[in-house]
Amino acid sequence: MPDVQIIDDKTIKIGVQLADALNMVQTASQDPFRYAHDIVTIFEKMPEFDFTYFCFYAYDSAELFEKMLGIDPKEYNSFSLDAPDSFFYTIYGGMAGLYDTAKRAIASVQQ
Numbered sequence: 001m002p003d004v005q006i007i008d009d010k011t012i013k014i015g016v017q018l019a020d021a022l023n024m025v026q027t028a029s030q031d032p033f034r035y036a037h038d039i040v041t042i043f044e045k046m047p048e049f050d051f052t053y054f055c056f057y058a059y060d061s062a063e064l065f066e067k068m069l070g071i072d073p074k075e076y077n078s079f080s081l082d083a084p085d086s087f088f089y090t091i092y093g094g095m096a097g098l099y100d101t102a103k104r105a106i107a108s109v110q111q
Contacts, residue, residue, distance in 0.1 A: 002069050010077040014069065021087045024064045025094025032101045036109075038064045039102035043095040052088045 003015035028035045041061035046054045056062035057074075066072055073079045095102075 004069060004071055012071075012073060012076050012079045013082070014073070014079055015082045016068075016087050017084065018086045018090055020068055021090035021094070024068045024091055025098075027067055028064055028094065028098055032098050033105040035064050036102040036105040037061060039095050039098045040106060042091060043099045043102075046088070046092045046095075051092055052085045054088055054091075 002020050005013045005015075007013055028039055032039060038056075038061045041059045042054070042056075042064075045059055045061075049055065049058075056065040062073075
């Protein structure tokens with residue numbers, strides 16, 4: 001379970017672990033059509049961030065992230081994320097496994 005600390009009304013600090021990444025992957029696998037944009041974006045863009053510096057908000061791909069947190073970090077002016085490398089590598093690997101299904105989902109909507 002993520003550790004979300006509300007520092008003040010404008011700032012939060014988020015701590016996540018490997019289990020949180022597994023939760024995100026499991027959530028995505030249960031409804032890959034709903035999370036298709038996040039799946040595709042995370043898989044395609046994470047390498048540009050060297051995998052471990054990925055920003056879920058850089059490409060509007062934070063729905064899975066927010067679901068895992070149970071809050072909307074955009075309600076705050078500032079937030080920090082403390083996550084081990086394993087968190088990001090696990091998300092990338094999980095999204096790799098769901099990538100083809102998500103691409104098909106996006107293509108079916110665009111037709």
